[in-house]
Amino acid sequence: MTQFTLLDILRNLVFATQWTVILSLVSFIGGGLLGLGLLVLRIGGGRIFAPVVRVYVELFQGTPLLMQLFLAFFGLGLFGIDVPPWLAAAVALILWTAAFLTEIWRGCVEAVPKGQWEASASLGMSYVEQMRHVVLPQALKIAIPPTVGFSVQVVKGTALTSIIGFTELSKAGTVLSNATFQPFTVYGLVALIYFALCFPLSQAARHLERKMNVAHRH
Amino acid sequence: MSLIAIEGLRKSYGEHEVLKGIDLEVAKGEVVAVIGKSGSGKSTLLRCVNGLEAINGGSITVDGARLAGDEAHLRALRLKVGMIFQQFNLFPHKTAGQNVMLAQQVVKKTGKAAAEAMARRMLDRVGLGEKFGAYPDQLSGGQQQRVAIARALAMEPMALLCDEITSALDPELVGEVLQVVRGLAAEGMTLMMVTHEMAFARDVCSRVVFMHQGRVHEAGPPGEVFANPRTPELQSFLGRVA
Amino acid sequence: MTYEFDFAWLAGYWPVFARGVAMTIRLILVGGVLGIALGIFCAWGRALGPRWLRPLVALYVELIRNTPFLIQLFFIFFGLPAAGFRLNEVEAASLAMVINLGAYSAEIIRAGIEATPRGQFEAGASLALSPLQTFRHVVLIPALQKIWPALASQVVIVMLGSAVVSQIAVEDLTFAANFAQSRTFRAFEAYFLSTAIYLALAILLRFLLLRLGDLLFPHKRGAR
Numbered sequence: 059m060t061q062f063t064l065l066d067i068l069r070n071l072v073f074a075t076q077w078t079v080i081l082s083l084v085s086f087i088g089g090g091l092l093g094l095g096l097l098v099l100r101i102g103g104g105r106i107f108a109p110v111v112r113v114y115v116e117l118f119q120g121t122p123l124l125m126q127l128f129l130a131f132f133g134l135g136l137f138g139i140d141v142p143p144w145l146a147a148a149v150a151l152i153l154w155t156a157a158f159l160t161e162i163w164r165g166c167v168e169a170v171p172k173g174q175w176e177a178s179a180s181l182g183m184s185y186v187e188q189m190r191h192v193v194l195p196q197a198l199k200i201a202i203p204p205t206v207g208f209s210v211q212v213v214k215g216t217a218l219t220s221i222i223g224f225t226e227l228s229k230a231g232t233v234l235s236n237a238t239f240q241p242f243t244v245y246g247l248v249a250l251i252y253f254a255l256c257f258p259l260s261q262a263a264r265h266l267e268r269k270m271n272v273a274h275r276h
Numbered sequence: 277m278s279l280i281a282i283e284g285l286r287k288s289y290g291e292h293e294v295l296k297g298i299d300l301e302v303a304k305g306e307v308v309a310v311i312g313k314s315g316s317g318k319s320t321l322l323r324c325v326n327g328l329e330a331i332n333g334g335s336i337t338v339d340g341a342r343l344a345g346d347e348a349h350l351r352a353l354r355l356k357v358g359m360i361f362q363q364f365n366l367f368p369h370k371t372a373g374q375n376v377m378l379a380q381q382v383v384k385k386t387g388k389a390a391a392e393a394m395a396r397r398m399l400d401r402v403g404l405g406e407k408f409g410a411y412p413d414q415l416s417g418g419q420q421q422r423v424a425i426a427r428a429l430a431m432e433p434m435a436l437l438c439d440e441i442t443s444a445l446d447p448e449l450v451g452e453v454l455q456v457v458r459g460l461a462a463e464g465m466t467l468m469m470v471t472h473e474m475a476f477a478r479d480v481c482s483r484v485v486f487m488h489q490g491r492v493h494e495a496g497p498p499g500e501v502f503a504n505p506r507t508p509e510l511q512s513f514l515g516r517v518a
Numbered sequence: 519m520t521y522e523f524d525f526a527w528l529a530g531y532w533p534v535f536a537r538g539v540a541m542t543i544r545l546i547l548v549g550g551v552l553g554i555a556l557g558i559f560c561a562w563g564r565a566l567g568p569r570w571l572r573p574l575v576a577l578y579v580e581l582i583r584n585t586p587f588l589i590q591l592f593f594i595f596f597g598l599p600a601a602g603f604r605l606n607e608v609e610a611a612s613l614a615m616v617i618n619l620g621a622y623s624a625e626i627i628r629a630g631i632e633a634t635p636r637g638q639f640e641a642g643a644s645l646a647l648s649p650l651q652t653f654r655h656v657v658l659i660p661a662l663q664k665i666w667p668a669l670a671s672q673v674v675i676v677m678l679g680s681a682v683v684s685q686i687a688v689e690d691l692t693f694a695a696n697f698a699q700s701r702t703f704r705a706f707e708a709y710f711l712s713t714a715i716y717l718a719l720a721i722l723l724r725f726l727l728l729r730l731g732d733l734l735f736p737h738k739r740g741a742r
Contacts, residue, residue, distance in 0.1 A: 121678065121720070123678075124682055132706040245592045347649075361640065365637035378655055383651070
């Protein structure tokens with residue numbers, strides 16, 4: 059058996075971390091785009107689409123991400139495709155991220171005071187113009203801190219993809235732990251790497267939120 | 277001997293000195309009104325006497341015991357001196373009766389039955405005997421303030437500090453609260469009150485203290501202070517209020 | 519798509535699922551009660567506690583909130599025995615949930631404490647209550663009431679997150695689905711069923727927690 063030094067372990071973990079980062083980015087960007095589409099349907103989709111989006115959000119927020127990963131993995135398989143873990147992981151995480159971001163952003167749009175709608179309506183703006191020029195710019199500003207904050211959940215969420223066999227940081231941790239019989243060190247390092255990824259995002263979210271609160275008070 | 281003795285009291289917030297050496301004595305049974313413009317330091321003075329603000333210089337002595345900053349001394353002081361706040365500060369999750377009972381049970385370790393009997397007596401005293409089970413948000417501002425008075429009285433303090441207790445009330449509710457305070461004064465309770473109610477100060481108080489820029493600027497019996505203000509500052513203050 | 523759904527196999531497996539549901543409920547009961555208790559302590563420690571305690575609580579909260587639950591679980595179950603601290607899988611899962619919920623609820627409850635008007639602290643002090651008595655009798659209940667919906671949501675999130683404890687062989691609802699699919703090769707149906715049960719549990723748990731809130735905080739909100 060080869061002997062693993064601490065440096066070897068760390069090198070392997072850092073190598074696997076790139077997949078955690080890539081999957082996080084794909085999920086966040088893909089989920090953001092899908093979430094934006096869902097948001098439009100949720101706010102402006104009337105009686106048919108708005109409830110559909112609502113149910114979508116309820117389903118994804120009310121069930122474990124792990125189950126969503128399993129269902130994506132085995133569900134896509136039902137179409138007769140041989141599903142690689144990365145595909146199932148990306149699909150599930152994008153759908154999951156979209157549900158949460160839609161809900162966060164809906165809250166931000168609704169946080170724009172009613173008077174803004176009334177004022178822009180009284181200026182003769184159409185619904186789309188109101189959205190485009192008055193409401194969305196304000197909502198966007200409120201949305202930034204919680205959106206950055208949610209990115210932490212996405213990074214942590216990618217850890218579950220190790221369970222369906224995607225080799226990222228957590229999976230590498232399991233493999234290395236089994237190979238080295240040093241679970242304490244390995245999982246400790248894995249945790250620290252996740253922390254190094256997530257903590258700056260958390261701090262940024264907190265910083266942005268504080269800045270916004272100060273700006274609002276003046 | 278005076279019940280409350282304040283000597284050379286100083287208090288600063290950062291660079292800003294709010295109290296610049298206050299000397300004041302309050303005898304047992306005295307009713308002292310502290311008046312002055314906002315920012316003159318009168319509320320700060322009261323809060324220092326209750327230990328809610330740490331002092332930067334001088335001393336405060338209550339019933340012979342000097343106020344120190346540690347927990348035990350503060351609690352001993354607060355058992356002797358009750359305080360009523362402008363914003364009532366009732367506990368929203370407790371009924372009027374429970375508000376009055378809480379400190380008796382927790383601080384004095386009074387049994388529930390005795391605490392409840394005391395609470396009922398005190399609520400009766402402020403005319404709210406039938407509101408024992410009402411939550412604060414079911415009471416008017418005037419009623420809430422009367423519950424707050426009952427709550428302080430239930431601890432059987434030697435003196436009560438009243439910090440602008442009618443300032444947050446709608447005008448039509450001021451009378452019922454002042455009526456209660458008038459009753460306390462008549463029963464011989466020692467009172468130190470920051471107030472804007474000049475007519476009340478004139479009728480009920482035994483002494484009026486006018487504060488200006490962190491100092492006691494003028495003091496004396498209300499008849500004298502209101503009829504013959506000696507300093508131009510008090511003259512102008514009274515002119516504005518009256 | 520030519521796949522035909524088949525739930526007929528279920529007849530033989532419902533006791534497995536029932537035991538799994540019972541374990542999931544047991545875990546969230548323990549995790550919920552002890553996690554919130556830990557959260558209250560940490561919220562107190564960080565907002566009002568002694569100066570030396572504050573950075574320690576902050577460190578704990580940040581460490582937990584910025585690492586995946588799965589890794590926390592693995593660290594406790596696989597890592598700690600190496601340091602001489604051995605737990606069986608159910609104990610490890612319970613501990614991981616308590617620690618996880620403790621950190622999240624600490625932040626939520628702290629927000630409630632910090633939203634308490636200063637006058638409430640002063641009123642407590644002026645009645646000669648000690649700082650701890652003021653926290654316990656005056657501050658805590660209204661603070662919990664303010665943040666109760668957020669706390670309820672967090673408990674539901676932790677319950678859903680507990681699906682991964684099957685990875686250390688805790689026989690919970692996910693474990694039941696894994697077990698059933700490995701025997702019947704009906705993976706999609708097995709996970710579909712367990713997902714539906716999780717959804718029902720989430721809705722039920724949220725409903726019960728909000729009802730509990732109504733019982734704990736019977737009065738209306740209003741005066742300060």
